[in-house]
Amino acid sequence: MTAFTSNFRTFCVSSVVLILLSLGAAAQQKPEKRNMDLVGYNNLQARSAYQPTIHKQGDRWIAYIGHHGGSQLNPLTGKQEDNGTSIVDVTDPKQPRYVAHIPGEPARPGGGESGGAQMVRVCDGSQLPRADKSKVYLLRSYGGSAHEIWDVTDPAKPARVTVVVSGLRDTHKSWWECDTGIAFLVSGPPDWRTRRMTQIYDLSDPTEPVFIRNFGLPGQQPGSTGPVPTELHGAMSTGPKGNRVYFGYGTGTSGIVQIVDRDKLLKGPKEPTDANLVSPEVARLDLPPDAGAHTTFPLLGMVLPEFAKQKVRPGSAAAAGVEHDHDASAPPPERTQARRDFVAAVGETTANECLENRQMVRMIDITTESKPVGVASWTVPESSGNFCGRGGRFGTHSSNENFTPIYYNRVLFIAHFNAGVRALDVRDPFQPKEIGYYIPAITDKTDKRCIGTGADQRCKIAIQTNNVEVDDRGYIYIVDRANTVIHILELTGPARQVANFP
Numbered sequence: 001m002t003a004f005t006s007n008f009r010t011f012c013v014s015s016v017v018l019i020l021l022s023l024g025a026a027a028q029q030k031p032e033k034r035n036m037d038l039v040g041y042n043n044l045q046a047r048s049a050y051q052p053t054i055h056k057q058g059d060r061w062i063a064y065i066g067h068h069g070g071s072q073l074n075p076l077t078g079k080q081e082d083n084g085t086s087i088v089d090v091t092d093p094k095q096p097r098y099v100a101h102i103p104g105e106p107a108r109p110g111g112g113e114s115g116g117a118q119m120v121r122v123c124d125g126s127q128l129p130r131a132d133k134s135k136v137y138l139l140r141s142y143g144g145s146a147h148e149i150w151d152v153t154d155p156a157k158p159a160r161v162t163v164v165v166s167g168l169r170d171t172h173k174s175w176w177e178c179d180t181g182i183a184f185l186v187s188g189p190p191d192w193r194t195r196r197m198t199q200i201y202d203l204s205d206p207t208e209p210v211f212i213r214n215f216g217l218p219g220q221q222p223g224s225t226g227p228v229p230t231e232l233h234g235a236m237s238t239g240p241k242g243n244r245v246y247f248g249y250g251t252g253t254s255g256i257v258q259i260v261d262r263d264k265l266l267k268g269p270k271e272p273t274d275a276n277l278v279s280p281e282v283a284r285l286d287l288p289p290d291a292g293a294h295t296t297f298p299l300l301g302m303v304l305p306e307f308a309k310q311k312v313r314p315g316s317a318a319a320a321g322v323e324h325d326h327d328a329s330a331p332p333p334e335r336t337q338a339r340r341d342f343v344a345a346v347g348e349t350t351a352n353e354c355l356e357n358r359q360m361v362r363m364i365d366i367t368t369e370s371k372p373v374g375v376a377s378w379t380v381p382e383s384s385g386n387f388c389g390r391g392g393r394f395g396t397h398s399s400n401e402n403f404t405p406i407y408y409n410r411v412l413f414i415a416h417f418n419a420g421v422r423a424l425d426v427r428d429p430f431q432p433k434e435i436g437y438y439i440p441a442i443t444d445k446t447d448k449r450c451i452g453t454g455a456d457q458r459c460k461i462a463i464q465t466n467n468v469e470v471d472d473r474g475y476i477y478i479v480d481r482a483n484t485v486i487h488i489l490e491l492t493g494p495a496r497q498v499a500n501f502p
Helices: 003-028 262-267 274-278 493-498
Strands: 032-034 036-042 049-057 060-067 071-074 079-082 085-089 097-102 120-124 136-142 146-151 159-165 182-187 197-202 210-215 232-237 244-249 256-261 281-286 295-303 339-346 361-365 373-378 394-399 411-417 421-425 433-439 448-451 458-461 465-470 476-480 486-491
Touching: 032 036, 036 433, 049 120, 049 465, 049 476, 060 120, 060 136, 136 159, 159 182, 159 197, 182 232, 197 232, 210 262, 232 295, 244 262, 244 295, 256 262, 256 339, 295 394, 339 394, 394 465, 421 476, 421 493, 433 486, 433 493, 486 493
Parallel strands: none
Antiparallel strands: 032 433, 036 486, 049 060, 060 085, 071 079, 085 097, 120 136, 136 146, 146 159, 182 197, 197 210, 232 244, 244 256, 256 281, 295 339, 339 361, 361 373, 394 411, 411 421, 411 465, 421 433, 448 458, 465 476, 476 486
């Protein structure tokens, strides 16, 4: 061995050691957990993940996962493919199997999010009123420019059915009612003054989309003047039975929680005048500048044991057996505090290493719908894990969106970026309590997160748990925006006892 070769080898080894040391504890991180265990995982071809939807198809369970823009090799095809939609068979949660990838829109050069296919919803044709009863349909965004329908009856062989709408400025987290086919699409038509508002379509026959109307906040519509209200992030509908749609505007700043009468929204005058946009609104709560409303998850019909012994005055409407309804016309003394409605408003933290106000879970009491009021907030204590120093984002992003009775009104799961996923006991929304958590270990595919620019830039490798969902079996699914796989989890110990497993 020559002196040059020996010195070169020493240099290489030393360089590797220095790189590992610069990553510090993050490179050796192990999972951190309490009352939650890992069941299985899949690497999702190292694609940055956003929205997961878990759907039962016959005797199989399929996870459909939307992705941010980017590009990775698909080993199933041997081709480099733009990030789109991953389809994973999770029937056996211990051994999830990647079955297909639907490429998305190419990412545009420059900063910011673009490309991919972040949002995905799934409905059976057997539920949709006018669909082919033998089919299963997927609604997804195509980057920021379009919404599409795909046939995923055979998850391994997805086929595009139609483009619902294209030529948009942006898209995001839409909602699709499988029993009616009504879809609330987050879109950005070129003529509107905001990049995200609501386009409502009848997708009861997914092969023939029918446009119903455009909707947004006054000041967002074409031709309006003055300041433009903060953009929409997403909506959740309770369908015809609940007759409410809960809209969340603003991800990390100046959030707005809006409650809308669904029937009036669908059947009211369609022209987007200020009056017509306000007409279906039941309530609007403008949050402080440091609070966003990324996700607005309704917790309805909650019975609170703390107030079980409260009495109503003799002769009141409640004492006469009149049920609480959405009019909320009776004065507060006419009702007890035992049965109440809430919205969990979850903001999104967007800056790394605590370089902005941290977003949290905010519990809003909407029992009297016209007068929503904040009653509690919750966050992971920073000191519990030195999270501001770990790298990446620290703060909330989103909650699960499945209303399965196993967890509904009992346990709410919150994606908390570098603090992993957190399980909250929400049986008393006035005092939400953490009962479990899971922070995955990084992998060799976990991407770095940076602050600063140029010579001042500093990067760290960190978990970035982005979204969480549950299925009707009770499994918990978390995905990572820094390319760190999909993890399938389950509650254990005392936390499991809070849930309502059959």
